[in-house]
Amino acid sequence: MADDIALELDCTDLRCPLPVIELGRRISDVEVGHLIAVVTADPAARIDVPAWCRMRAQEYVGEDATAAGVARYVVRRLV
Amino acid sequence: MPLDSASAEPLHPQARETLLAALDAGYADPRRLHHDGRRARLLLDNAREAVAGALDVRPDEVTFTGSGTDAVHRGLLGLLGPRLRHGTAIAHGAVEHSSVLHAAAWASRTWPQVSVASLPVDRLGRLDLAAAPELLTSPPAVIAVQSANHEVGTRQPVAEAAALTDAPLFMDACASAGREPLPQGWAAAALSAHKWGGPAGVGVLLVRRGTRWRNPFPADDRIDERGVGFENVPGALAAAAALQAVVAEREEVGVRQRSLIEWVRRRVVETVPDVEVVGDQDDRLPHLVTFSCLYVDGEALVHELDAAGYGVASGSACTASTLEPSHVLAAMGVLTHGNIRLSLARDTSQAQVEGFLTALPGVVAGIRGRLGIGEA
Structure with a gap:
């Protein structure tokens, strides 16, 4: 998954709703069909990133972790 | 202005009136045989009968507890104890109140053989019984299903869940009690008076007649073997008055x-x-x-x-x-x-x-x- 990510947003220390706001702001910076990732320690992001994808008709690809062990949520831009 | 009755409904006027009168009339130890004790006992029995009538259950199925949470703990764990030879899993809906989750976690720490299974819900927050076939293949010791969800309001399929398993069903009815009739299918249930306009510090534990229930905590030599501590007679009476009023309206x-x-x-x-x-x-x-x-x-x-x-x-x-x-x-x-x-x-x-x-x-x-x- 990691190799294909076109843009990774470092929101490690941001709390809800800021990581999702950042995702909403920057999604258009990647091409349709490409991946954008949000790195954050915010526990709400595990629920809110997939929910945002559903509300915005984007694809939630899944969760992994950075080398530092911070959760990373990966989204594919569909629209 | 509060728009948060699901956390606490303001005291119902009839509960206030009853509480104020009962603070004096019901102060005594209802186990004592003297005049004031007998009066307190009478008020407590009245409260029990009024609650039973409003809920359409039998008076001997009603126990007053110190809170809704206490009733949840006693209801769920009291069903579990006698079942441990039959199964070891507590199955509960994923959206149960935290008091249910904490009781289940406590049980698995107290009895190492006890496991806890969380049953999935759909997008509306309703228990997805089709997604929980393990209820049929490996019956749990006890299953916990709330009457309706306290955060989103969705009603739960209590009777349908009970029909799927031989395990006794514990129902947390705190979110709906008074506002709606109790669903069918439960072996034990918990209610909380402050959510229907009764005073804080009063819960109700219901145990269906004939259900195997064992006190999971230290016993007490009070009127009702399912409860503990000196009876809150004024609180119980006020809770009953509020419940009767709320059910009537x-x-x-x-x-x-x-x-x-x-x-x-x-x-x-x-x-x-x-x-x-x-x-x-x-x-x-x-x-x-x-x-x-x-x-x-x-x-x-x-x-x-x-x-x-x-x-x-x-x-x-x-x-x-x-x-x-x-x-x-x-x-x-x-x-x-x-x-x-x-x-x-x-x-x-x-x-x-x-x-x-x-x-x-x-x-x-x-x-x-x-x-x-x-x-x-």
Whole structure:
């Protein structure tokens, strides 16, 4: 998954709703069909990133972790 | 003005009147045989009969407890104890109240053979029985299903769940008790008086006659072997008075609340951009609604609505002592930030709801504006 990510947003220390706001702001910076990732320690992001994808008709690809062990949520831009 | 009756309904006028009278008339130890003791005992028995009548259960199925939480613990764990030879799993819906989750976790620490299984819910927060076939293949020792969800209002399929398994069903009915008849199918149930306009510090444990139930905690030599401690006679009597009053008026109040909530559900979507109203829109409790506003900080939302005169609850992480988002919203897979739960008291008026609906769009837009979000 990691190799294909076109843009990774470092929101490690941001709390809800800021990581999702950042995702909403920057999604258009990647091409349709490409991946954008949000790195954050915010526990709400595990629920809110997939929910945002559903509300915005984007694809939630899944969760992994950075080398530092911070959760990373990966989204594919569909629209 | 509080719009948070799902946390605590203001004391019902009949509960206040009864409580004030019973503080003097029911002070004594109901186990004593002297005049004042006999009077306290009579009041306690009256309270038990009134609660049983209002709930359509038998008086000997009613135990007063120190809280709804205490009733949950006793109800669930009291069913579990006698079943440990038959099975070792507690199965509960993923959106049960935290008191159920804590009781299950305590049981698995206390009896190492006990495991805890969380049953999935759908997007509306309803227990998905089709997704829980393990109920049939490997029956749990006890299953816990709430009557309706306390955060989103969705009613649960209690009777259907009970029919799927031989295991006794524990029902947390705190969210619905008084407002709606009890669903069928439970072996034990828990209720909380302050949620129907009774005083705080009074819960009700129901154990169906013939059910195998064993006190999971130290015994006490009081009137009711299922409870513990000196009986709160004034509280029990006031809780019973409130319950009788609420049940008598619930048809009228329920219809009014149901249509006000339907109006909120509709208007919020029309007037606030990027809002998600969650829970079942029809098969739900009459008095509450939950929604989440995208790109909004839940804590700011609660504070600013409070400053505007409207007291609401929130399931957003930033409003929780744990800083974790609501496990109910998480299990449903719906947005957890910018979340509000609005719930109506029995006398909440249309004008008050309209005031809230008028204030909300500006409050949301203001918070979004400060976070740099324009018209979304």
